[in-house]
Amino acid sequence: MLPKINQTMYIQTETDTEPLTLRSRVADVDNQNIYIEIPLDEKSRKLYRTQTGEKLQVYFFTQEGVKHLFPSVVTGYRKEAVNLVAIRKPELEEITKDQRRSYLRVEANLELAVRIGEKLRFLAITEDVGGGGVSFTCERNRPIVQNGVLTCWLLLNYKGGTIAHAKFEGEVVRVLPIEPDKNLIMMRFQDIADSDQQKIIRFCFERQLDNRKD
Structure with a gap:
């Protein structure tokens, strides 16, 4: 189960002393990358500036409300009308289901x-x-x-x-x-x-x- 275009994604940073929870949306997908809108910090309500090579923990919810998680890394950027962040597309076996109660x-x-x-x-x-x-x-x-x-x-x-x-x-x-x-x-x-x-x-x-x- 891979995230789909226009699907909301939640991102937890790994490089900060205090990990942040970010929110974004999938804009495009190719064979190697998922392209997302610039993430928004849920606490400060400010856009978050990612760094190439930055490690991320990503999760999203299916239509049935099941939370899926996978590790990723920022691979680059794509400049369009809206700038996009490229993160590594996971292999299917890297995506895990969270069995704990969680909500969209x-x-x-x-x-x-x-x-x-x-x-x-x-x-x-x-x-x-x-x-x-x-x-x-x-x-x-x-x-x-x-x-x-x-x-x-x-x-x-x-x-x-x-x-x-x-x-x-x-x-x-x-x-x-x-x-x-x-x-x-x-x-x-x-x-x-x-x-x-x-x-x-x-x-x-x-x-x-x-x-x-x-």
Whole structure:
């Protein structure tokens, strides 16, 4: 199972003292290389500058939600309208399945109702969602701190016009300033019903399929 064109890929660096998790997308494939868009650092939201010869650990999700991993290395660059990074195409026997529970995450701007404590409520917009958590932006003056717990209601828009809501409690794992007056809040699910989690996973798979068609 090799990654396909337009498929989202996640990359972990091996050369940094603190490994980074990057996100990219497959733009082209040939016999020797996979050509990906310039990766985005998921924490800083900045583009990551790779180096020729840099070793990487790469993973991607199949349509069924199975995580596949393989080692690779940056082999060069290809200049087009959008510059691409070339990484070594793995042999099939180098690709392994991750049997641990892991979830696909997709970029999505969805409406999220947030409650802090019993009184403070506000609306936010997600940056990405997945079966294991969500990230959203909000004004910096909101009293949100790392390790805090928020009660949330997520509005999901499926293909065909159907709508669903998913309720969950999420633990804040990171608060990252991204603009002069905004923070990016990264959460993982602490308490969510299986039925609501499946709604989110279904949305992620639909969005991944749509991205492949773009």
